[in-house]
Amino acid sequence: MKKTFTLSVFTANKAGLLHRVTTGFTRRKINIESLTVSESEIPNIHRYTIVVHLEEENVKRLVVALEKQIEVHKAFYHGEEDVVYQEIALYKIPSGVIVHGGLAEKIVRQHGARMLAAEPKFTVIEKTGHAEEIEALFKELEPFNILEFTRSGRVAITKPMRELREYLEELEMAAAN
Amino acid sequence: METLTATKSKSKKKKTERIHGCEAVVRCLLEEGVDLMYGYPGGAIMPVYDELYKYQDQLQHVLVRHEEGATHAAQGYARASGRVGVCIATSGPGATNLVTGIADAMIDSTPMVCITGQVPKHLLGSDAFQETDIIGITMPVTKWNYQITKASEIPEIFAKAFFIAKSGRPGPVLIDITKNAQFDELDFDYTPCTKLDSYVPRPPVKEEKVKEAAELINNAKRPYILFGQGVILSQAEEELKQLVEKTGIPAAWTIMGLSAMPTNHPLNVGMLGMHGNYGPNVLTNECDVLIAIGMRFDDRVTGNLAKYAKQAKVIHIEIDPAEIDKNVKTEVAILGDAKEAMTALLPHLKKNSHKKWHQKFKDCDKEEYEKVIKGETEPTDGELTMGEVIRDLNDLTNGDAIIVTDVGQHQMIACRYAHFNKTKSNITSGGLGTMGFCLPAAIGAKMGAPDRDVIAVIGDGGFQMTIQELGVILQTGVNVKILILNNEFLGMVRQWQQLFFDKRYASTEMVNPDFQLLAQAYGIKAQRVSERDQLGTALKNMMEHDGSFLLEVMVGKENNVFPMVPSGAGVADIRLE
Numbered sequence: 001m002k003k004t005f006t007l008s009v010f011t012a013n014k015a016g017l018l019h020r021v022t023t024g025f026t027r028r029k030i031n032i033e034s035l036t037v038s039e040s041e042i043p044n045i046h047r048y049t050i051v052v053h054l055e056e057e058n059v060k061r062l063v064v065a066l067e068k069q070i071e072v073h074k075a076f077y078h079g080e081e082d083v084v085y086q087e088i089a090l091y092k093i094p095s096g097v098i099v100h101g102g103l104a105e106k107i108v109r110q111h112g113a114r115m116l117a118a119e120p121k122f123t124v125i126e127k128t129g130h131a132e133e134i135e136a137l138f139k140e141l142e143p144f145n146i147l148e149f150t151r152s153g154r155v156a157i158t159k160p161m162r163e164l165r166e167y168l169e170e171l172e173m174a175a176a177n
Numbered sequence: 178m179e180t181l182t183a184t185k186s187k188s189k190k191k192k193t194e195r196i197h198g199c200e201a202v203v204r205c206l207l208e209e210g211v212d213l214m215y216g217y218p219g220g221a222i223m224p225v226y227d228e229l230y231k232y233q234d235q236l237q238h239v240l241v242r243h244e245e246g247a248t249h250a251a252q253g254y255a256r257a258s259g260r261v262g263v264c265i266a267t268s269g270p271g272a273t274n275l276v277t278g279i280a281d282a283m284i285d286s287t288p289m290v291c292i293t294g295q296v297p298k299h300l301l302g303s304d305a306f307q308e309t310d311i312i313g314i315t316m317p318v319t320k321w322n323y324q325i326t327k328a329s330e331i332p333e334i335f336a337k338a339f340f341i342a343k344s345g346r347p348g349p350v351l352i353d354i355t356k357n358a359q360f361d362e363l364d365f366d367y368t369p370c371t372k373l374d375s376y377v378p379r380p381p382v383k384e385e386k387v388k389e390a391a392e393l394i395n396n397a398k399r400p401y402i403l404f405g406q407g408v409i410l411s412q413a414e415e416e417l418k419q420l421v422e423k424t425g426i427p428a429a430w431t432i433m434g435l436s437a438m439p440t441n442h443p444l445n446v447g448m449l450g451m452h453g454n455y456g457p458n459v460l461t462n463e464c465d466v467l468i469a470i471g472m473r474f475d476d477r478v479t480g481n482l483a484k485y486a487k488q489a490k491v492i493h494i495e496i497d498p499a500e501i502d503k504n505v506k507t508e509v510a511i512l513g514d515a516k517e518a519m520t521a522l523l524p525h526l527k528k529n530s531h532k533k534w535h536q537k538f539k540d541c542d543k544e545e546y547e548k549v550i551k552g553e554t555e556p557t558d559g560e561l562t563m564g565e566v567i568r569d570l571n572d573l574t575n576g577d578a579i580i581v582t583d584v585g586q587h588q589m590i591a592c593r594y595a596h597f598n599k600t601k602s603n604i605t606s607g608g609l610g611t612m613g614f615c616l617p618a619a620i621g622a623k624m625g626a627p628d629r630d631v632i633a634v635i636g637d638g639g640f641q642m643t644i645q646e647l648g649v650i651l652q653t654g655v656n657v658k659i660l661i662l663n664n665e666f667l668g669m670v671r672q673w674q675q676l677f678f679d680k681r682y683a684s685t686e687m688v689n690p691d692f693q694l695l696a697q698a699y700g701i702k703a704q705r706v707s708e709r710d711q712l713g714t715a716l717k718n719m720m721e722h723d724g725s726f727l728l729e730v731m732v733g734k735e736n737n738v739f740p741m742v743p744s745g746a747g748v749a750d751i752r753l754e
Binding site for chain 1: 324341375379380497
């Protein structure tokens with residue numbers, strides 16, 4: 001059965017590594033639902049947060065194959081219950097709608113969104129939340145002519161308490177053996 | 178004491194030298210002990226070639242006739258010698274021509290370092306002449322790759338490349354060097370690489386796993402060992418021998434593991450897989466404990482996984498964590514080097530002989546001999562068979578030669594019937610199945626093991642895929658015996674067409690050139706035989722000839738390789754006819 005999994009892949013900070021990581025998906029014809037690359041809590045270690053919709057057995061195989069890459073330090077996968085996650089979306093709509101439609105209050109109160117920029121011609125609304133929440137606001141705004149819309153990939157923090165640093169120390173010890 | 182301190186302070190003040198990047202490339206290779214490499218020059222790699230000219234006394238460069246030949250020669254060299262194979266090419270087409278050999282080395286875990294030239298850094302991404310993104314192209318088929326754009330990166334990257342290529346589960350590494358990095362200067366200082374962040378090439382063997390495995394093995398009634406190339410790569414041939422001799426467990430091999438155990442060893446029960454031996458396949462589904470050592474349960478070995486060893490508890494000794502539970506679920510996995518794992522396992526194992534169980538293999542052997550082997554290796558009339566050629570060859574090599582094969586029917590027949598006494602004697606393209614592998618790999622093998630006889634057993638199809646490498650034989654005088662088993666067909670594809678496509682022989686019939694004339698054009702002595710009574714003498718002529726020799730044997734055009742596990746079938750459904 002396919003389920004949604006969040007992968008956390010920790011790598012060296014090197015040019016070309018994104019390609020090496022994504023070839024792991026390409027060759028297995030696995031679609032990446034979302035991908036975010038950022039720094040991690042450890043200097044020079046990058047964190048890839050990748051969302052996939054896959055059978056658990058295949059996620060397991062994918063993760064060990066990713067971890068096998070030389071500059072991939074560690075890779076994990078987590079079910080939805082094991083991560084705290086967020087996405088961010090920006091909506092650009094005509095300012096007139098906000099001013100005349102009384103929409104502003106609704107957006108802020110009901111959706112917990114905020115106004116990021118207000119120009120005479122357009123207003124940018126920011127919403128952070130889960131995909132469904134962002135989708136809900138999109139539907140709400142749709143009749144008022146969304147001029148532009150963008151949404152980030154998922155960023156996620158995992159619930160298990162073991163730190164990356166400990167895993168890396170363990171690898172260091174195994175390598176020294 | 179004084180001397181010690183003196184050396185210490187000396188090494189601290191290690192002097193660097195100001196040299197050009199191109200010279201640094203050659204110096205790095207020398208530091209890694211490379212004295213032979215294969216390649217083809219071109220614009221973007223010319224500065225390095227200029228240095229190779231200067232250093233030719235220390236580092237021999239073999240000019241191949243196509244870059245693919247360089248990769249297969251480097252593979253043959255690596256597989257015969259156990260060292261890292263090195264090849265070099267220019268940018269663009271030079272680099273892309275390496276891809277097949279790199280993919281082959283990747284899937285067959287062969288240590289190889291490939292060096293490619295690249296357009297100068299300021300032209301990257303501009304569609305410059307002979308520019309191609311070889312880093313992007315080779316990313317999925319290399320263990321690691323890197324583009325050097327600054328001369329100062331050269332020593333560190335080369336050190337890393339060699340370490341990665343040969344450590345852990347070996348594989349190919351590609352280094353792409355922009356032309357400006359070859360021309361620029363650097364302060365040269367070489368330190369070999371011995372570790373990398375988070376890279377654990379040899380996971381430490383866990384004692385508790387060893388004990389769990391030992392208990393399973395000691396209590397097994399019908400234990401069965403399958404071994405692969407991991408035994409050769411970790412130089413664990415002696416440990417394997419001790420293990421099987423102590424426990425009396427029958428051992429079968431994948432074609433990559435072939436020659437790790439002598440053919441005539443009483444506990445060597447034969448070949449696994451699609452065209453492997455009858456007993457080793459059917460009895461996979463009768464054993465109670467399956468012990469896989471340095472092999473990866475390739476689909477050509479397992480057939481249909483749903484019908485593979487379902488009754489058995491599986492122990493997997495494997496260095497690559499990504500192979501554990503990939504295809505076959507294990508009861509106990511010993512992650513680590515095969516030699517280390519078997520050394521740890523041996524003292525825990527009880528002596529046994531498993532006589533009854535062995536009898537089952539013998540019974541299967543008897544059936545296979547009657548139905549397949551006898552007709553294949555001892556025919557008395559009709560056309561020549563590939564099997565009898567290999568049988569006669571065994572009489573001349575006594576099992577001491579290196580047999581290099583290409584891909585197809587001749588490969589299966591050679592693996593099934595060739596005799597081996599020594600390890601690293603079977604060199605073939607196992608995982609990728611690359612036609613054209615054999616001739617250049619045989620050249621590399623001879624250069625990697627100059628004291629051994631090297632025989633390239635090859636089909637008429639595969640021979641023509643890299644036939645231009647006869648030029649290397651002409652130019653270097655390397656002594657390779659070429660044995661063409663000519664059936665004037667792409668035999669394996671034809672066999673499938675016969676069995677599964679109602680004999681519609683689509684594009685498998687070959688109209689071949691006169692191979693003897695071709696050989697002569699390259700200064701290679703040649704002979705053709707098609708009669709049974711001439712075969713022995715012809716093979717003897719080939720082996721006794723002082724230098725390369727091409728022997729073309731005309732074999733039955735529509736012979737098939739049996740046994741066979743049809744694709745999609747289970748190992749127990751192997752067909753004897």
